[in-house]
Every structure is written in structure tokens, then in C-alpha cells.
Amino acid sequence: MSTRPLQDPAPDLPPETERDAATKAAVLAAAERLFAVRGLRCVSVRDITAEAGVNLASVNYHFGSKDALVFEIFRRRTAELSRDRARMLHEATARHDGKPPVREILAALMEPPLRWSNPAHVRRIAMQFIIRARSEGSEAVREVIRTDVSHLRPFAEALMTALPHLPPEEVYWRLHFTLGMIHNNRFAEFDRLHALSDGITRESDVDALLKRMLDFAEAGFLR
Amino acid sequence: MSTRPLQDPAPDLPPETERDAATKAAVLAAAERLFAVRGLRCVSVRDITAEAGVNLASVNYHFGSKDALVFEIFRRRTAELSRDRARMLHEATARHDGKPPVREILAALMEPPLRWSNPAHVRRIAMQFIIRARSEGSEAVREVIRTDVSHLRPFAEALMTALPHLPPEEVYWRLHFTLGMIHNNRFAEFDRLHALSDGITRESDVDALLKRMLDFAEAGFLR
DNA sequence: TCGCTTTCCAAACGTTCGTTCGAATGCCCG
DNA sequence: CGGGCATTCGAACGAACGTTTGGAAAGCGA
Numbered sequence: 001m002s003t004r005p006l007q008d009p010a011p012d013l014p015p016e017t018e019r020d021a022a023t024k025a026a027v028l029a030a031a032e033r034l035f036a037v038r039g040l041r042c043v044s045v046r047d048i049t050a051e052a053g054v055n056l057a058s059v060n061y062h063f064g065s066k067d068a069l070v071f072e073i074f075r076r077r078t079a080e081l082s083r084d085r086a087r088m089l090h091e092a093t094a095r096h097d098g099k100p101p102v103r104e105i106l107a108a109l110m111e112p113p114l115r116w117s118n119p120a121h122v123r124r125i126a127m128q129f130i131i132r133a134r135s136e137g138s139e140a141v142r143e144v145i146r147t148d149v150s151h152l153r154p155f156a157e158a159l160m161t162a163l164p165h166l167p168p169e170e171v172y173w174r175l176h177f178t179l180g181m182i183h184n185n186r187f188a189e190f191d192r193l194h195a196l197s198d199g200i201t202r203e204s205d206v207d208a209l210l211k212r213m214l215d216f217a218e219a220g221f222l223r
Numbered sequence: 224m225s226t227r228p229l230q231d232p233a234p235d236l237p238p239e240t241e242r243d244a245a246t247k248a249a250v251l252a253a254a255e256r257l258f259a260v261r262g263l264r265c266v267s268v269r270d271i272t273a274e275a276g277v278n279l280a281s282v283n284y285h286f287g288s289k290d291a292l293v294f295e296i297f298r299r300r301t302a303e304l305s306r307d308r309a310r311m312l313h314e315a316t317a318r319h320d321g322k323p324p325v326r327e328i329l330a331a332l333m334e335p336p337l338r339w340s341n342p343a344h345v346r347r348i349a350m351q352f353i354i355r356a357r358s359e360g361s362e363a364v365r366e367v368i369r370t371d372v373s374h375l376r377p378f379a380e381a382l383m384t385a386l387p388h389l390p391p392e393e394v395y396w397r398l399h400f401t402l403g404m405i406h407n408n409r410f411a412e413f414d415r416l417h418a419l420s421d422g423i424t425r426e427s428d429v430d431a432l433l434k435r436m437l438d439f440a441e442a443g444f445l446r
Numbered sequence: 447t448c449g450c451t452t453t454c455c456a457a458a459c460g461t462t463c464g465t466t467c468g469a470a471t472g473c474c475c476g
Numbered sequence: 477c478g479g480g481c482a483t484t485c486g487a488a489c490g491a492a493c494g495t496t497t498g499g500a501a502a503g504c505g506a
Contacts, residue, residue: 289465
């Protein structure tokens with residue numbers, strides 16, 4: 001941890017090994033926020049630098065290109081999310097002598113992104129950005145999503161340990177279905193659900209939603 | 224069925240009440256194909272008109288704008304998909320004296336988009352376009368997705384009839400999870416699953432995938 | 447203070463895009 | 477045959493974009 005001053009708009013984005021670079025921090029924070037709210041396509045480099053109060057050329061100077069900036073934020077945030085998930089899985093593993101039950105494995109997968117999505121959470125914007133980048137990102141982003149599955153491996157293995165009678169192929173498919181459930185928690189989908197149910201579904205209750213998702217997915221795994 | 228000539232590149236897109244308008248048909252077919260393959264953003268009006276062999280101004284003349292063209296294709300295709308689903312639900316309802324079991328309701332929801340995705344299916348490109356438009360579409364497209372839930376109503380009601388003991392709220396949420404599973408069947412997600420499982424998962428087997436999805440979702444509903 | 451490197455800045459560049467316009471063309475009906 | 481209308485065409489417009497550039501400013505070790 002370097003001697004970085006506590007700044008309000010960008011409290012934690014650029015920790016790494018950089019020396020100072022307040023400009024870089026401002027760009028990262030502004031870009032993440034704007035991308036999360038408006039979408040990657042509808043935010044220009046000019047919007048970002050204006051919001052951050054820095055020069056137009058800053059993005060290309062510090063990050064190389066707009067796509068590289070998106071990639072950088074995406075890399076940082078997904079790494080952090082994966083760390084949260086891995087920590088929860090690790091704790092569950094420790095609690096159950098190396099063999100956590102299915103429900104706790106699934107909870108480690110679901111809870112971090114769900115908590116991040118909570119309006120009160122510090123990572124709410126970050127979560128929204130991740131969701132945006134997943135579907136609107138450049139080829140490089142999609143490449144990472146497609147090929148980097150290292151963070152999912154421990155979950156697949158834990159599930160196979162918890163379900164030794166189940167063929168691995170089956171475990172992988174059900175994990176795929178579960179990820180689909182998780183990735184579907186976007187604003188537009190919640191709105192649609194809200195319209196369908198005439199408003200009786202309230203996604204703001206994170207704990208209730210988590211319980212529901214766990215019930216559904218656990219039943220699918222254990223059936 | 225009108226006396227429409229069998230034309231190769233656009234066999235069925237523009238049936239409606241138009242008189243001739245081969246140009247419109249060519250634009251629709253070319254646009255759908257290009258959008259599906261490259262994405263909405265990476266296809267210009269020039270690409271479309273060049274592919275269709277028509278003048279650049281044709282898109283704006285016949286459809287008003289590029290976004291309106293996207294919306295038109297999306298509207299046609301989703302309407303057709305909804306018709307397929309409704310037909311399956313109707314048949315299931317008829318088979319079971321007005322009270323189809325959960326599994327058949329879910330099958331009516333899952334099977335059409337899954338079949339369309341099959342490489343051999345006529346609607347493969349259309350399905351890929353729908354998926355693209357769902358995430359990359361304009362505000363108008365997203366508005367329709369968010370607010371038009373009329374096609375889902377019969378499914379929600381059928382599920383509530385099949386599960387009278389379950390609170391409606393619970394039914395809506397589980398339907399939401401099921402839709403998440405369905406929407407997650409994109410190329411990128413299959414590739415990721417492929418990478419994670421070292422290639423033992425083969426999404427090309429539609430029937431096996433459908434059975435797996437039904438097993439998973441049915442267990443979640445009946446648990 | 448000097449010299450060097452890093453960072454910042456204003457301005458512009460060059461490209462791509464969706465859209466528009468006016469004339470030309472084809473087509474149908476009287 | 478001819479007038480009227482829908483369609484097609486080539487061409488250009490104007491705006492928005494990501495990126496580049498060359499010089500000014502600032503940080504910093506010696």
C-alpha cells in the first residue's frame with residue numbers, strides 16, 4: 001500500500017504499483033461510472049475526460065486506447081470479484097473439512113455479485129460495469145470471458161467432490177445453467193419481471209433473492 | 224399464403240401486405256445475416272446495402288433509419304418465436320385437459336429457441352440476431368423487451384395452475400431464473416463452458432441439452 | 447540551477463457513420 | 477401515349493468519433 005491520499009471520487013481503483021497518477025485514477029473512476037450508467041458505446045472519450053476534469057488525450061496517453069481502458073477496468077473488477085468468490089469458497093471448504101455442500105458452493109458463486117449489485121454497496125457501479133462490459137465489450141474482453149476459466153475451476157471441482165455420483169459432464173452443464181441464472185440479474189430483466197408480475201417481485205431484497213436462487217439451483221443440482 | 228415467389232436469399236422475411244418491394248426483402252435478409260454474424264455496431268448501412276446489392280439510401284427510404292430497421296427485424300422474429308412457443312404451450316394444454324405439467328410448460332418455453340439455434344435450422348441466423356439485438360439493441364428494442372411481457376403471461380399462468388400450492392411471487396422468480404438459463408445459451412458462453420470442461424460438453428446435441436435444461440429447471444420448480 | 451524524463455495540454459487530423467437531397471428511372475393507370 | 481407516383485440512384489453533408497501531434501509544464505535527481 002503506497003501513500004495514496006484518500007480521494008472521494010476514486011477511492012480505490014488504482015492501487016497497483018503506480019507512483020501517483022491522480023489523472024489515471026480520475027479517468028478510471030469517471031470511465032467506470034459513465035460506462036456503467038450509459039453503456040460502453042454511448043460514452044465517448046470526450047465524455048470521460050470531461051467528467052474526470054482532465055485533458056482529452058489522457059485516455060490514450062495512460063491506457064493506449066479506449067478499448068484498452070475498458071479492458072483495464074474489466075480486468076481489475078473481475079479479478080476482485082473472483083477474489084471475493086474464492087474467499088467464500090475457501091471459508092466454506094474450511095468449515096466443512098475440505099468438502100463443502102453444494103448449497104455453500106453455489107452461495108460462494110452467487111452471493112458476491114448479488115451483494116455488489118445492492119444499491120448500498122460500494123461496488124454497485126463496478127458490478128453494473130462488469131455486466132455492461134460482458135455484453136458490450138471489445139473482442140479482447142470477449143476473448144478473456146471465453147478463455148479465462150481459471151476462477152471457475154475450483155467451483156467445478158468442489159461441485160464434483162460434493163456430487164461424486166454425478167458425471168463431470170453433468171456438473172459442468174448445471175454450473176453453466178447456474179451461471180446463466182446469475183448473469184440474468186440485470187436491470188432490464190428485473191424490469192421485465194416486475195412488469196410481468198405486476199410488481200409483486202421486489203429485487204431489492206438481496207437476501208430473499210439469494211435464498212430463492214439457491215433453492216432453485218440446489219434443487220437442480222441435487223435432483 | 225399469398226402468391227409470393229420463392230426467392231433464394233430472402234425466402235420468407237417480408238410476407239405481410241406489401242406489393243413487391245424486392246429491395247426491402249433483400250435489405251432485411253442481408254441486414255439480419257450481417258447483424259447476426261458481426262453484431263449491430265460493427266455493421267454499417269453501407270455494409271448492408273452493399274451485401275443486398277441495393278442503393279445506400281434504401282435503408283432510410285424503406286425503414287426510416289438504421290435503428291428502425293433493427294427494430295423491424297427484431298419485431299418480426301420475436302413475434303415468430305413467440306408464436307412457436309405459444310403453439311407448443313397450446314398443444315401441451317390440449318394434451319392434458321387444460322392443465323399441462325410443469326415440464327411441458329418449460330419445454331414449450333425452451334424448445335423453440337433451442338431448435339432455432341441448431342446449425343441445421345432455417346432460423347439459426349434469426350436466433351443469433353435476436354440474441355444480438357437483445358443486448359446490443361437501441362433504446363426502442365430494450366423498451367420492448369422490458370415492457371412487452373404479453374407472450375410470457377400464458378406461461379406464468381400455466382405454471383401457477385400446475386403449481387397451485389406455490390405463491391405467485393415464487394412462480395415469477397423461478398420463471399425469471401429459467402429465462403436466465405435460456406438466454407445464457409450464447410456462443411461465448413458455450414465456448415467458456417467448452418474451455419472449462421476440457422471439451423467434454425457438446426452443445427450440438429440439442430435434444431440432450433434440452434433434456435438437461437428441463438431436468439434442472441423442473442427440479443427447481445418442483446423442489 | 448541544469449538536463450532529462452514524465453505528464454499535461456490545446457488543437458487538429460482523418461476516418462467512419464447515418465442521413466439527406468435532387469435528379470433520374472421505372473411502372474401503372476387513364 | 478402520357479401524366480403521376482413510387483422507387484432508385486449517385487453524391488454529398490454534417491456530425492461524432494478515436495487518435496495523434498508538437499510543444500508547454502512539471503517533477504526530479506545530480
